[in-house]
Amino acid sequence: GEVKLEIDGKLKTYLLAVFTLPYSNYRFARLYESESQVCVLDVHTKFIEHVDFIPAVFVYDNMRTVVKSFVGNEKTITDSMVNLSNYYQFRIRLCQARKGNEKGHVERSVEFVRRKAFASQYSFTSLEEAQNHLLKTLKRLNSRDHHEHKQSHIELMEKEKEKGQKVTMAPFDSADLIECLVDKYSTIVINQNHYSVPEGHVGTYVKAKVGAESIKLFIEGCLVAEHPRNWGVHQWEMNIYHYLDTFKKKKGAIAQSECLRQAPTQIKNIYNDHYIGKEKEFIELLFYIKEK
Structure with a gap:
């Protein structure tokens, strides 16, 4: 219904x-x-x-x-x-x-x-x-x-x-398994929506496990990213931690980036309250958060 x-x-x-x-x-x-x-x-x-x-x-x-x-x-x-x-x-x-x-x-x-x-x-x-x-x-x-x-x-x-x-068996795996090419934005496209991949894999193929509620991305059998499934059209699902090396080289780009707009609320609040104009220190903090 x-x-x-x-x-x-x-x-x-x-x-x-x-x-x-x-x-x-x-x-x-x-x-x-x-x-x-x-x-x-x-x-x-x-x-x-x-x-x-x-x-x-x-x-x-x-x-x-x-x-x-x-x-x-x-x-x-x-x-x-x-x-x-x-x-x-x-x-x-x-x-x-x-x-x-x-x-x-x-x-x-x-x-x-x-x-x-x-x-x-x-x-x-x-x-x-x-x-x-x-x-x-x-x-x-x-x-x-x-x-x-x-x-x-x-x-x-x-x-x-x-x-x-x-029930004696594991739950049935209803996801589709497809292969996608990583584009120049370090994303893959599934049903006209973009999903970010950790940088450094442009031009390579990744396997995507496409479920009803999530999309998991694998490179050489290792899980490298997971995104919520987006059922819209021409939408971008971006993870800020996938682009830290790029932001390290282009510090000014982070303030207006789609990655920061989609980042967790706590991350956005930290940036807006303490790090506007201090992008270098903010990126160092993100590296620390990612590692820890």
Whole structure:
């Protein structure tokens, strides 16, 4: 489902992924900025990690990230979902088109969770704060008694857990692995967004592990950088510590740089309060912080 939230002063539509267990009516939900395949896989791993067991069957409406094609009444499941179901050993069942009675309680859950979590509060400073608010709301809802069984949803979920398949494997890795060329700005480009790489690697190829929430960069098998995934277009994710040698040679460039604008608030406050006009000492401090 979709939910409109104001994050850091900007109103934007986010995607709300919801799972509901049929017996206990226990609900799990998470916010995403995209409905891409990697996000759908990611929310499955987070749900299974959260409930700590693997349900035998997952029932889906005909989402394009689950159903690859329709030919008459025959439906083909996407390769990624087949890989996920094979990894966790659960079965996939697809609803029939225009049969709302087959998915009633989960269809209701999307509207229910959205209303309970975001009807009264929709403005947050960050997506992480919105996620925490959603988790607190779900914890409160799941602590209430089930209307029929007169036990809390959490207690009923524990009964389902006893009969479910135990999680014995590591979480499924839903990230894509791609190879990128480092450009003259010491960045790589993924989906029209730039991500900084430690300087000294211009013109070389790095491997990027592109997940739903983060991007990890590897050179010769070693992790050299990690950035939050940016779902915008033509955005720059810069780490000030990746450019210290350059700033050492061009001290005046740091004040107006994108790196300083994106630096942690404590770093910006230190510069504005104590180091304006003393860029040389500020860069020495950054070297010290990086080492320590």
